[in-house]
Amino acid sequence: MIHKLCLGDFRENCYIITNSKNKCVIVDAGEEFEKIKNFIDKNNLKIKGIILTHGHFDHCASCKKFQDLGVKIYIHKLDADKLYTDNNLAGLFNKTFDEFDADVKFDEGNLKVGDFDFKVIHTPGHSNGSVSFVYKNNIFLGDTIFLNGVGRTDFYDGSTKKLISSIQKLKPYLNGEYNLFCGH
Ligand SMILES: [Zn+2]
Ligand SMILES: [Zn+2]
Secondary structure, eight states, X not given: OEEEEEETTTTEEEEXXXXXXXXXXXXXXXXXXXXXXXXXXXXXXXXXEEEOSOOOHHHHTTHHHHHHTTOOEEEEGGGGGXXXXXXXXXXXXXXXXXXXXXXXXXXXXXXXXXXXXXXXXXXXXXXXXXXXXXXXXXXXXXXXXXXXXXXXXOSTTXXXXXXXXXXXXXXXXXXXXXXXXXXX
């Protein structure tokens, strides 16, 4: 099952993918650590990992607290530096951020997290290391595509040109056969 929590001032969508063995993978863990933790505890879930669509603070603000509890954090190698520098944009929005380093820096391709099998599609544009995750017939798009538009490309490593080719690359997943999960 896929559960959604809407977190923080930017109403970031945190998705919790569960299986029948009460294991889960979290896609993006933004602000409001307690809200995520309470959901996990209430449902008796064991977190196998947190995978990040990109490194902006509104998608990873709770990660350090989970990492301190032994949860591994995964991010594309091109966004990894955002987790320990101002490049996560927290400063720009006057937010405090618990810096950390990711446990796994992945590239495009298959990604196994516990028993969960994902396909990573590199979709730069909103940030250079933005990715989409395919899981069964679901796709998690981060801030690349929203229901009524696309992500901003005016941050320091954004690119409209790259965003357009990323959307082309995602076309096979936008034909109605996949459930779309956006980052906001
Ligand atoms: Zn973003
Ligand atoms: Zn965002």
